[in-house]
Amino acid sequence: MTKNSSLRQRFKPSQPKNIFTDSPDSDKYDSQYDSAPLSTSLFFTLLGIMIGVLIAVIVIERQLPPGLKISDQHKYPDRFIAERAYNTLKNLTALGPRVAGSYTNEVLAVNVLKKEIQHIIKNAKDNNVIQLDIQKASGAFQLAFLDGMTNVYKNMQNIVVRIGSRINSPHSLLLNCHFDTVSQSPGASDDGAGCAVMLEMLRVISQSDRILRHNIIFLFNGGEENFMPASHGFITQHKWAKEVRAFINIEACGAGGRELLFQAGPNHPWILETYSEEVPYPYASSMAQEIFQSGLIPGDTDYRIFRDFGNISGLDFAWSSNGYVYHTRFDSIDQIPLGTLQRTGDNILALARGMAMGHQLSNIESHRAGNLVFFDFLGAFVVRWPMVIADIINLSSVILSFYSVYENMKKAFKTDAISNAYYIRKVAQCMGAVIASSLASLLVSVSIALLLNGLGRTMSWYARPLWIFFLYVVPAMLVLMATILYHARTTHKDIKSSAWPTFRLYYDAYQLLWTLSLFVGVILRIRSSFVPLFWTLFPSVGTLLMKYLEHWRGFKWLLLYIGIMGLPFVQSIYLLMGALYLCLPIMGRAGAAYNSEVLIAILITYFFSLLVSYVVPLILLIKSVERVFSLLLGVFLLSIAVLILTPLGFPYSGDPNSPAPQRFMIAHVKRTFHDVNGQIIDQASGYWIADMDINSPHSVDRYVPEVRKAKLVEEDCIKYLYCGLPYLVPVQNFIFKTHWLEGPPIRVKETSKLLLTSRQKISNGERVTVSINGPCHMGIMISPTLGLELKSWSVVEGKPLAAAPLWNNRQTYFIYYGYSGDSVALNFSMDFKIPLQHSGPIMDIGIISHYQFEPLAPEFSEMIEKFPSWTALTYWTSTVETWIF
Numbered sequence: 001m002t003k004n005s006s007l008r009q010r011f012k013p014s015q016p017k018n019i020f021t022d023s024p025d026s027d028k029y030d031s032q033y034d035s036a037p038l039s040t041s042l043f044f045t046l047l048g049i050m051i052g053v054l055i056a057v058i059v060i061e062r063q064l065p066p067g068l069k070i071s072d073q074h075k076y077p078d079r080f081i082a083e084r085a086y087n088t089l090k091n092l093t094a095l096g097p098r099v100a101g102s103y104t105n106e107v108l109a110v111n112v113l114k115k116e117i118q119h120i121i122k123n124a125k126d127n128n129v130i131q132l133d134i135q136k137a138s139g140a141f142q143l144a145f146l147d148g149m150t151n152v153y154k155n156m157q158n159i160v161v162r163i164g165s166r167i168n169s170p171h172s173l174l175l176n177c178h179f180d181t182v183s184q185s186p187g188a189s190d191d192g193a194g195c196a197v198m199l200e201m202l203r204v205i206s207q208s209d210r211i212l213r214h215n216i217i218f219l220f221n222g223g224e225e226n227f228m229p230a231s232h233g234f235i236t237q238h239k240w241a242k243e244v245r246a247f248i249n250i251e252a253c254g255a256g257g258r259e260l261l262f263q264a265g266p267n268h269p270w271i272l273e274t275y276s277e278e279v280p281y282p283y284a285s286s287m288a289q290e291i292f293q294s295g296l297i298p299g300d301t302d303y304r305i306f307r308d309f310g311n312i313s314g315l316d317f318a319w320s321s322n323g324y325v326y327h328t329r330f331d332s333i334d335q336i337p338l339g340t341l342q343r344t345g346d347n348i349l350a351l352a353r354g355m356a357m358g359h360q361l362s363n364i365e366s367h368r369a370g371n372l373v374f375f376d377f378l379g380a381f382v383v384r385w386p387m388v389i390a391d392i393i394n395l396s397s398v399i400l401s402f403y404s405v406y407e408n409m410k411k412a413f414k415t416d417a418i419s420n421a422y423y424i425r426k427v428a429q430c431m432g433a434v435i436a437s438s439l440a441s442l443l444v445s446v447s448i449a450l451l452l453n454g455l456g457r458t459m460s461w462y463a464r465p466l467w468i469f470f471l472y473v474v475p476a477m478l479v480l481m482a483t484i485l486y487h488a489r490t491t492h493k494d495i496k497s498s499a500w501p502t503f504r505l506y507y508d509a510y511q512l513l514w515t516l517s518l519f520v521g522v523i524l525r526i527r528s529s530f531v532p533l534f535w536t537l538f539p540s541v542g543t544l545l546m547k548y549l550e551h552w553r554g555f556k557w558l559l560l561y562i563g564i565m566g567l568p569f570v571q572s573i574y575l576l577m578g579a580l581y582l583c584l585p586i587m588g589r590a591g592a593a594y595n596s597e598v599l600i601a602i603l604i605t606y607f608f609s610l611l612v613s614y615v616v617p618l619i620l621l622i623k624s625v626e627r628v629f630s631l632l633l634g635v636f637l638l639s640i641a642v643l644i645l646t647p648l649g650f651p652y653s654g655d656p657n658s659p660a661p662q663r664f665m666i667a668h669v670k671r672t673f674h675d676v677n678g679q680i681i682d683q684a685s686g687y688w689i690a691d692m693d694i695n696s697p698h699s700v701d702r703y704v705p706e707v708r709k710a711k712l713v714e715e716d717c718i719k720y721l722y723c724g725l726p727y728l729v730p731v732q733n734f735i736f737k738t739h740w741l742e743g744p745p746i747r748v749k750e751t752s753k754l755l756l757t758s759r760q761k762i763s764n765g766e767r768v769t770v771s772i773n774g775p776c777h778m779g780i781m782i783s784p785t786l787g788l789e790l791k792s793w794s795v796v797e798g799k800p801l802a803a804a805p806l807w808n809n810r811q812t813y814f815i816y817y818g819y820s821g822d823s824v825a826l827n828f829s830m831d832f833k834i835p836l837q838h839s840g841p842i843m844d845i846g847i848i849s850h851y852q853f854e855p856l857a858p859e860f861s862e863m864i865e866k867f868p869s870w871t872a873l874t875y876w877t878s879t880v881e882t883w884i885f
């Protein structure tokens with residue numbers, strides 16, 4: 001028995017109209033699908049409006065205020081002058097890369113900043129008291145980030161300036177930037193610009209008549225890229241650290257554009273309240289915070305150090321768009337418009353003043369309680385509410401949503417004698433269809449991605465993000481609509497009066513799915529639940545509204561629909577664009593562990609299908625679905641043809657105005673492996689190429705013929721710790737695919753040395769003491785033999801932090817060691833717990849030495865020269881040496 005026949009029995013045969021007589025003029029239609037009440041051109045208009053909104057959001061995102069010039073200063077005596085920050089930045093970046101430990105960073109960069117600070121101090125107004133202190137800090141800490149590591153540092157430099165009034169407050173606000181860079185990058189945005197902005201802020205505040213209620217400490221830190229040792233040195237050791245009550249960190253994972261407030265707290269909602277009250281151009285989102293803190297983004301900032309080691313709350317800002325240039329030679333001052341510096345300067349100056357002038361710093365503990373949900377609306381203002389209020393709003397919306405669906409159900413019963421149970425069953429079927437349509441679109445997108453892999457057209461969207469729209473959004477729309485239409489035609493044959501009741505069912509289905517996700521979000525305490533809130537609340541209100549305006553049809557109805565969905569759509573697309581600008585460039589440095597084409601296909605399809613939730617069922621109301629489908633299919637096929645036949649799908653760009661380079665990390669390496677007797681069992685020289693994206697390394701075969709001979713590293717990962725390769729930081733979890741190319745010997749003067757100073761019996765085991773010498777960037781890898789345990793060591797207090805990847809089922813440990821100034825040996829002991837019956841070696845140990853400032857071997861330089869202009873290289877010389885003790 002079919003569903004239809006069972007259905008017919010429920011209706012009185014005498015009923016003149018069919019079920020769900022929503023539409024007053026439904027009598028005119030005899031079949032739902034040729035009686036569609038929306039003209040196809042109206043639907044196309046809607047698609048046009050959606051694209052218009054998208055473009056508008058992109059334009060709004062790029063808005064920057066005009067940058068003030070030094071010649072404007074007399075007009076604005078108390079304002080941030082972007083040109084001055086720009087000039088500082090020019091001086092700083094003119095030095096070139098400033099790697100911690102290098103002469104450029106430790107002497108030249110320090111001098112540039114010191115000179116400007118001394119000039120500011122000389123010209124400061126009398127009401128301001130300014131002190132300058134240069135700190136050299138040594139210490140160690142564990143970092144549960146990337147694979148997990150222990151960071152040991154010696155003599156890291158900090159330039160610290162404290163400004164306060166004659167009130168002499170014991171409380172301070174901390175501002176932080178770092179002036180060091182990674183090698184090969186001029187570090188204009190990361191983070192020279194942060195320091196330039198802070199210097200100009202210091203000047204403005206020092207020349208102001210306003211009396212500071214609390215002090216502001218400006219920390220220009222000289223070692224962030226070594227995984228945050230300098231900020232750790234400051235917050236755990238500096239004489240002013242104890243008076244810091246809150247902080248603001250200025251960072252970059254992109255260049256230019258707007259600075260995003262992407263981390264706030266923990267707790268202390270007043271900081272965010274001050275932000276939303278004081279800042280002229282807000283850009284903030286608790287969603288960004290949740291994404292960042294989930295660990296999906298390979299990067300970390302000093303925010304973590306202040307929070308975890310200083311137990312302080314604060315705000316974390318970063319220039320987040322144009323992440324293509326991050327940590328490359330393209331991160332130059334040319335990527336930073338004056339308006340960017342003005343915007344950030346105006347914002348952070350207003351914020352810092354607001355915080356330093358406020359009463360909270362003097363009684364910080366009493367302002368701790370609470371967490372906020374926050375987001376900005378198109379950069380115009382910040383919307384914020386406490387979690388408690390969020391719960392109330394969210395749960396009320398859940399109730400309202402159920403009520404609106406209940407109203408629909410009641411109506412169906414009243415006018416058509418549809419039983420509630422039947423209505424619920426229909427909606428449930430539709431919910432299933434909606435989920436199935438999402439799965440179908442994901443499946444199609446993944447197939448497209450795999451097809452593109454096969455055709456060798458991977459990552460086309462990297463340099464030209466518009467491809468995402470053609471390759472994934474268009475087909476997803478097509479599949480979503482086709483699935484829903486097919487489902488409606490096959491399962492709701494019984495609804496014959498008009499298309500409206502069917503549309504209603506799917507509308508309710510989408511609304512209930514959003515309601516469910518909102519409810520789950522409330523239970524899991526997800527702050528980003530404000531997104532499902534929008535997509536629950538507005539459609540629910542819309543349902544009730546449409547009940548009163550049910551005679552509205554055609555254009556008038558569509559306008560009403562746009563009115564209901566407009567706000568959630570605009571806000572969601574704004575968030576989505578921000579996330580895209582952040583995520584796409586990351587695919588260029590996320591390693592080859594995941595297929596980024598597939599990853600992007602899934603992410604895009606998933607998020608865009610959420611975005612068009614309430615657009616998809618409109619297909620049921622359209623006169624000519626064929627026209628819609630053929631348009632979408634045509635656009636898709638045409639774009640595939642363009643992708644295959646033209647160079648427009650090339651993923652990289654070396655255009656200095658909008659670079660999107662392919663990243664390469666190449667180390668010229670000497671590897672030496674010893675056996676348990678100390679004999680060398682293997683020694684080799686060559687180039688190590690870390691695959692930073694899925695096209696690496698053979699995308700450059702044409703230009704650099706040597707690379708053709710590069711072999712995937714596999715066996716060595718079983719034989720040696722960390723594959724016996726010079727990882728700068730332990731990132732084997734996501735950069736495990738790498739290549740090896742045989743090459744000439746290295747040409748640096750080797751300084752590294754490991755000395756086994758002592759071995760002594762202790763209870764339950766053995767204590768091994770070592771002394772390690774070498775260049776100012778080193779890695780130490782340790783792995784106890786299977787069955788043994790590294791109980792403790794003298795490196796840092798507490799249980800040693802194991803790194804995430806096991807090596808042949810053995811625990812591994814990674815020490816990152818960096819120093820500045822004269823060479824300092826790293827001496828430490830390790831206590832191993834050894835079972836009584838154990839005999840033989842107790843551990844493998846390896847040292848990695850990075851020579852980042854020494855000249856390269858001529859053969860290596862020649863090879864690097866051959867790389868095309870659309871690549872960005874990080875290159876240096878390394879040695880790896882391992883022993884078994």
Ligand SMILES: [Zn+2]
Nearest residue numbers: 190191251252
């Ligand atoms: Zn940075």
